[in-house]
Amino acid sequence: MSPRSSEQNEKIREERIQQIIDAAIAVYLEKGVRGTEMGDIAKRANMARGLVYYYFKDKMDLFRFVFTRLIEEAKTYISSTLLSDEEVISKLRTYARFYLRSSQLKPHMVQFYRNIPADIPFVFGDKGEAVLKEYVDNATGPLHRVLEQGIREGKLKPLDPRLISAVYWGGLMGGMNAMSSGQVPEEQAERMMDDVIDILLDGIVNKKG
Amino acid sequence: MSPRSSEQNEKIREERIQQIIDAAIAVYLEKGVRGTEMGDIAKRANMARGLVYYYFKDKMDLFRFVFTRLIEEAKTYISSTLLSDEEVISKLRTYARFYLRSSQLKPHMVQFYRNIPADIPFVFGDKGEAVLKEYVDNATGPLHRVLEQGIREGKLKPLDPRLISAVYWGGLMGGMNAMSSGQVPEEQAERMMDDVIDILLDGIVNKKG
Amino acid sequence: MSPRSSEQNEKIREERIQQIIDAAIAVYLEKGVRGTEMGDIAKRANMARGLVYYYFKDKMDLFRFVFTRLIEEAKTYISSTLLSDEEVISKLRTYARFYLRSSQLKPHMVQFYRNIPADIPFVFGDKGEAVLKEYVDNATGPLHRVLEQGIREGKLKPLDPRLISAVYWGGLMGGMNAMSSGQVPEEQAERMMDDVIDILLDGIVNKKG
Amino acid sequence: MSPRSSEQNEKIREERIQQIIDAAIAVYLEKGVRGTEMGDIAKRANMARGLVYYYFKDKMDLFRFVFTRLIEEAKTYISSTLLSDEEVISKLRTYARFYLRSSQLKPHMVQFYRNIPADIPFVFGDKGEAVLKEYVDNATGPLHRVLEQGIREGKLKPLDPRLISAVYWGGLMGGMNAMSSGQVPEEQAERMMDDVIDILLDGIVNKKG
DNA sequence: CATGAATGAGAGTTCATTCAT
DNA sequence: AATGAATGAACTCTCATTCAT
Numbered sequence: 001m002s003p004r005s006s007e008q009n010e011k012i013r014e015e016r017i018q019q020i021i022d023a024a025i026a027v028y029l030e031k032g033v034r035g036t037e038m039g040d041i042a043k044r045a046n047m048a049r050g051l052v053y054y055y056f057k058d059k060m061d062l063f064r065f066v067f068t069r070l071i072e073e074a075k076t077y078i079s080s081t082l083l084s085d086e087e088v089i090s091k092l093r094t095y096a097r098f099y100l101r102s103s104q105l106k107p108h109m110v111q112f113y114r115n116i117p118a119d120i121p122f123v124f125g126d127k128g129e130a131v132l133k134e135y136v137d138n139a140t141g142p143l144h145r146v147l148e149q150g151i152r153e154g155k156l157k158p159l160d161p162r163l164i165s166a167v168y169w170g171g172l173m174g175g176m177n178a179m180s181s182g183q184v185p186e187e188q189a190e191r192m193m194d195d196v197i198d199i200l201l202d203g204i205v206n207k208k209g
Numbered sequence: 210m211s212p213r214s215s216e217q218n219e220k221i222r223e224e225r226i227q228q229i230i231d232a233a234i235a236v237y238l239e240k241g242v243r244g245t246e247m248g249d250i251a252k253r254a255n256m257a258r259g260l261v262y263y264y265f266k267d268k269m270d271l272f273r274f275v276f277t278r279l280i281e282e283a284k285t286y287i288s289s290t291l292l293s294d295e296e297v298i299s300k301l302r303t304y305a306r307f308y309l310r311s312s313q314l315k316p317h318m319v320q321f322y323r324n325i326p327a328d329i330p331f332v333f334g335d336k337g338e339a340v341l342k343e344y345v346d347n348a349t350g351p352l353h354r355v356l357e358q359g360i361r362e363g364k365l366k367p368l369d370p371r372l373i374s375a376v377y378w379g380g381l382m383g384g385m386n387a388m389s390s391g392q393v394p395e396e397q398a399e400r401m402m403d404d405v406i407d408i409l410l411d412g413i414v415n416k417k418g
Numbered sequence: 419m420s421p422r423s424s425e426q427n428e429k430i431r432e433e434r435i436q437q438i439i440d441a442a443i444a445v446y447l448e449k450g451v452r453g454t455e456m457g458d459i460a461k462r463a464n465m466a467r468g469l470v471y472y473y474f475k476d477k478m479d480l481f482r483f484v485f486t487r488l489i490e491e492a493k494t495y496i497s498s499t500l501l502s503d504e505e506v507i508s509k510l511r512t513y514a515r516f517y518l519r520s521s522q523l524k525p526h527m528v529q530f531y532r533n534i535p536a537d538i539p540f541v542f543g544d545k546g547e548a549v550l551k552e553y554v555d556n557a558t559g560p561l562h563r564v565l566e567q568g569i570r571e572g573k574l575k576p577l578d579p580r581l582i583s584a585v586y587w588g589g590l591m592g593g594m595n596a597m598s599s600g601q602v603p604e605e606q607a608e609r610m611m612d613d614v615i616d617i618l619l620d621g622i623v624n625k626k627g
Numbered sequence: 628m629s630p631r632s633s634e635q636n637e638k639i640r641e642e643r644i645q646q647i648i649d650a651a652i653a654v655y656l657e658k659g660v661r662g663t664e665m666g667d668i669a670k671r672a673n674m675a676r677g678l679v680y681y682y683f684k685d686k687m688d689l690f691r692f693v694f695t696r697l698i699e700e701a702k703t704y705i706s707s708t709l710l711s712d713e714e715v716i717s718k719l720r721t722y723a724r725f726y727l728r729s730s731q732l733k734p735h736m737v738q739f740y741r742n743i744p745a746d747i748p749f750v751f752g753d754k755g756e757a758v759l760k761e762y763v764d765n766a767t768g769p770l771h772r773v774l775e776q777g778i779r780e781g782k783l784k785p786l787d788p789r790l791i792s793a794v795y796w797g798g799l800m801g802g803m804n805a806m807s808s809g810q811v812p813e814e815q816a817e818r819m820m821d822d823v824i825d826i827l828l829d830g831i832v833n834k835k836g
Numbered sequence: 837c838a839t840g841a842a843t844g845a846g847a848g849t850t851c852a853t854t855c856a857t
Numbered sequence: 858a859a860t861g862a863a864t865g866a867a868c869t870c871t872c873a874t875t876c877a878t
Contacts, residue, residue: 588801
């Protein structure tokens with residue numbers, strides 16, 4: 001009956017929050033933000049409705065937290081990927097491979113990438129535009145700069161980099177979808193990723209070089 | 210003083226239904242199915258809430274109608290595009306050009322293509338799976354078959370057609386996004402479409418031919 | 419194109435009103451006052467919703483009219499039955515026989531007799547109490563007086579006439595239910611009525627006479 | 628500060644449910660199923676509308692629960708009454724006395740007996756017919772069998788037992804009405820019940836025995 | 837920290853009634 | 858006299874959020 005020490009409390013706190021987030025993500029992926037009910041989250045996290053509110057002011061607060069985490073995660077990945085000083089084509093290859101691999105390992109991220117542009121404005125309200133812009137800058141910005149560099153160096157087709165970026169990212173998303181289906185046997189994964197990357201790069205490299 | 214003729218009534222009905230559908234699509238694109246309120250639809254269609262229920266049993270009935278129309282529309286487009294007996298590469302070119310052009314003309318279709326796989330199960334309930342399957346078969350099936358033909362003929366890379374399909378469609382969606390942004394001046398549209406198609410095809414054609 | 423004559427109009431008027439009433443009664447018997455929708459009445463009467471309102475100010479107005487008619491009808495029956503100057507037992511016999519027979523011929527009247535005490539207050543609002551009282555006086559009053567006479571004459575049990583009335587009427591209603599079931603073959607009807615009447619009278623006649 | 632124990636919660640739940648049921652019955656008796664509004668129930672039960680939905684899925688669910696309880700109650704009464712091994716006339720006497728007494732003590736049951744055949748199909752939907760049949764079997768079945776026995780033994784008139792049953796039950800209902808009016812002084816109650824029973828039995832016993 | 841009963845604003849739906857034709 | 862499209866008040870039901878314990 002002795003009160004819990006603050007370390008214990010802190011530990012419980014973190015565990016609970018993680019449980020809530022995991023549950024929120026799970027429900028969110030199935031039903032979207034509006035379709036996610038606080039009761040569902042609590043149930044899936046194995047706790048009472050009230051406790052969710054103990055840790056998060058309200059539904060949007062919870063989702064802001066979840067989205068911020070996911071965005072942060074994505075940001076970390078990307079920067080760790082494209083900031084190296086490899087050669088352009090190599091970079092693009094690494095970049096694509098990274099997303100493809102993580103789609104296989106964390107299939108929910110694919111869905112997240114697909115929905116985030118539509119959900120951020122709703123979840124973040126006024127600040128939505130800013131958050132979205134920052135996210136996009138972080139997610140697409142580096143890719144953008146690499147593409148621009150590649151175009152300048154004559155290694156990529158001399159087209160509008162925004163257009164190349166859009167098609168490249170779209171194709172990559174298509175590949176990610178395929179990789180995330182959960183039906184890719186490990187021994188084929190490498191091959192599939194290579195194939196996707198081949199398609200993507202063959203589409204944009206400048207053959208007249 | 211005499212009552213309206215049935216032609217007049219029929220005309221009114223059609224107009225009203227069209228107004229409701231237009232309003233529903235507009236709100237849907239902004240807020241999704243769950244976020245769309247019947248009141249908003251009525252307001253945007255300039256009528257009382259009750260009138261929406263006069264024409265549609267309930268919200269899901271309305272959305273089923275809207276989705277069915279959109280699916281039908283998409284189906285028509287596709288079949289009119291890929292069933293011709295051109296040569297494979299030509300077909301793929303026509304196919305892509307068609308989607309790109311219609312993305313520019315009907316920007317909402319892009320969003321629809323993106324959301325439909327997630328919304329169909331919700332809107333159609335039990336029958337969702339069947340409807341979705343039928344839609345996908347109609348939407349991707351023809352593309353699939355053309356790709357298989359191309360692979361057989363050695364004109365496309367000898368890869369898993371499902372993978373090619375996924376990346377091709379993803380890239381095309383990326384291009385459609387770009388085309389639908391509403392910021393493409395008409396004089397650049399042709400050029401943009403050609404560029405997108407170039408990227409898409411260069412990615413998948415078999416250069417060792 | 420010549421306007422209808424007023425006689426024609428009057429004829430149409432009466433026909434329409436009758437159609438509405440018939441439809442209203444039919445729906446009412448199935449769903450009760452609150453469960454009856456004006457649209458159902460119109461549909462069953464084969465006319466547009468609006469026309470019902472042309473003839474009746476509103477739903478309650480229609481029902482007041484319907485109820486008044488039914489009450490009137492019942493009143494007429496009763497008075498024609500009990501006002502004769504037969505001997506008491508004879509009168510009660512005739513009275514019962516009359517209701518039993520009409521239950522067989524117009525099964526809906528049974529249901530009406532059962533529901534009317536509960537529905538009158540709702541349909542007639544403030545005046546409900548008065549209407550109900552008047553109805554009861556008309557329906558039960560004569561029976562009441564006959565019973566009182568019978569008691570005075572020593573032909574019926576010397577009990578509270580209200581009690582006898584209640585039980586007699588209840589038993590008669592039970593018999594009416596049986597007669598109205600629609601499964602009574604004509605050749606058995608007479609016999610059944612006699613049996614019911616025997617039970618009713620044996621219950622209340624004074625055997626010590 | 629510690630959360631309520633599950634016993635406390637269970638107690639709260641039971642109390643709340645009982646309050647809701649009591650309120651529902653009260654409103655139901657005044658307005659019928661269709662006329663009963665969930666808001667009225669909540670108000671009469673002194674709680675927010677939402678709480679009613681916390682305990683019952685929807686209006687019909689609540690009414691199914693209420694009806695099931697009332698039916699159960701009625702069933703218990705009846706079986707406890709007629710299953711004894713008294714002599715036939717005695718049984719019928721006990722049976723009638725039981726209903727008359729309980730009509731006086733729980734006046735609402737009379738109204739319930741009167742309305743239940745009409746309301747069950749509405750409340751139970753598809754299953755209405757089955758529920759109604761089961762209810763009638765339980766309510767009338769035992770009486771029926773006693774009557775058949777009495778007829779066989781020559782103690783009751785040699786008539787169709789269904790007919791006797793109908794008239795007997797009707798007459799009893801009439802007596803119950805009288806008893807439930809709330810205006811029966813306790814000192815007269817016994818006398819009234821005896822009178823009713825006399826009428827009922829004199830109607831059906833076989834005097835030629 | 838934890839529970840789940842309780843609340844009420846607001847969305848979905850129905851239906852009596854009106855109105856232009 | 859007749860039609861059926863149109864309206865909106867009122868009801869049913871959901872769910873984010875609060876609160877007593």
